[in-house]
């Protein structure tokens with residue numbers, strides 16, 4: 001479904017990604033992990049077209065994404081739930097979700113998806129007239145995910161959805177993501193710092209370090225890899 | 239007897255404050271869209287208002303295109319100034335402002351404000367001096383038979399009379415209709431929501447599939463058009479020159495800040511407040527000091543209520 005090959009991205013002269021390749025098949029749950037500054041968000045921004053690619057290709061269902069303007073990519077069925085939530089603070093909860101449904105497919109399925117979003121996150125139904133900027137961090141994250149779902153996407157990209165959340169709320173968010181994948185069969189690409197939980201949910205994992213993919217494979221392989229265990233899971237050998 | 243006269247004057251100041259204030263409110267709403275909501279500094283806003291006034295002047299007086307409409311002509315011309323200046327605003331944004339605003343400057347240190355300041359100051363100078371060359375320096379007016387006609391309302395104790403200038407009252411009603419229409423457009427339509435989302439968070443709006451550059455362009459052109467309509471309305475009761483914008487740009491910024499940045503209706507109330515202050519200060523102060531009175535009230539409100547009269551904060555405290 002998503003096929004990235006040899007992707008490089010530079011900010012000015014600074015290389016943030018070098019020759020990154022990544023594949024997501026339809027129905028899969030794929031996780032990218034890596035330390036701060038590895039380029040994970042940059043990878044997502046390149047997929048969404050917010051930063052230009054210096055080299056390489058990104059194909060979505062065989063279509064060349066790099067030939068599409070950034071604002072057209074959402075219309076292909078790619079939802080990006082950005083790092084730091086980025087909800088529309090001056091719009092109400094309801095309007096935020098309506099903005100998520102801006103693409104044609106989202107509008108056609110609006111009634112059904114809204115029901116689904118409210119079933120996943122009942123608090124959003126309760127708060128639908130509240131300005132999004134006045135929501136708590138956890139609620140904003142739920143709204144950001146709901147907004148992503150509102151376009152009835154075929155690929156849902158989540159950038160550190162647990163960032164800055166209390167453990168209980170983060171667990172709840174993870175549970176919902178797993179539920180979305182399980183029950184709706186939605187293809188998911190996840191970036192996470194909570195490596196153990198994230199890898200547990202995924203079919204495949206990638207490890208990104210200073211702009212390079214250093215490791216990839218099914219999650220069992222990654223979980224048993226010494227480097228991953230030491231650096232990300234805090235488990236030593238001795 | 240003196241008290242009687244003072245009462246009558248105060249009542250009339252009140253009414254004309256309301257009427258003028260609505261027109262000020264309209265021009266403030268135009269700037270609010272550009273500065274309050276899209277956060278683009280536009281020093282040429284007053285000169286777009288001036289173009290609106292001249293557009294109405296040319297349509298009515300020079301080309302006589304409105305003669306069939308009788309006394310309604312000047313007001314229709316004021317409304318037509320909207321689409322004319324909309325096109326100009328569109329072009330201005332396409333070729334100049336898009337380079338210093340929107341996605342291009344989102345997240346940069348000054349959000350592009352320095353660039354906008356310099357570009358729009360340049361545009362303002364070009365419009366003023368271009369206007370001088372094209373239109374000349376003779377004060378113009380779009381007079382209608384209604385300009386010198388008034389409804390007299392006799393009320394209250396004694397023979398208190400309220401004078402309602404017909405042209406101003408109609409201009410005020412037209413202004414109200416345009417404000418309501420714009421508000422409905424922004425609050426109730428998909429396009430309006432997209433404009434607000436693009437202003438709120440351009441990056442996230444792009445993730446939603448919104449063409450942010452286009453949204454900004456529409457907002458800029460729309461804000462220009464609304465202020466131009468106000469200019470056309472001003473022209474029906476005030477004589478003007480190509481430099482009229484300078485007086486009004488001050489009123490507009492004061493109104494937007496008074497009402498609270500980011501709130502369209504707030505800007506309208508801000509403009510209305512300024513209309514009141516101006517008319518009331520005319521009771522006690524010589525004309526040269528009227529703008530000073532506006533600023534005293536402006537400073538008072540900004541000190542006492544920094545979020546503006548009607549602003550609400552969307553961020554958690």
Ligand SMILES: Nc1ncnc2c1ncn2[C@@H]1O[C@H](COP(=O)(O)OP(=O)(O)OP(=O)(O)O)[C@@H](O)[C@H]1O
Pocket residue numbers: 011014016034035036037038039040041042043083
């Ligand atoms: N707009 C920018 N301009 C210049 N450099 C940038 C920009 N955005 C990111 N970078 C740099 O690119 C590198 C990768 O950043 P990125 O945000 O992709 O990291 P990340 O893996 O998402 O990190 P984190 O886990 O902290 O979110 C960093 O070194 C960062 O400083």
Ligand SMILES: [Mg+2]
Pocket residue numbers: 040041042083159160
């Ligand atoms: Mg990141």
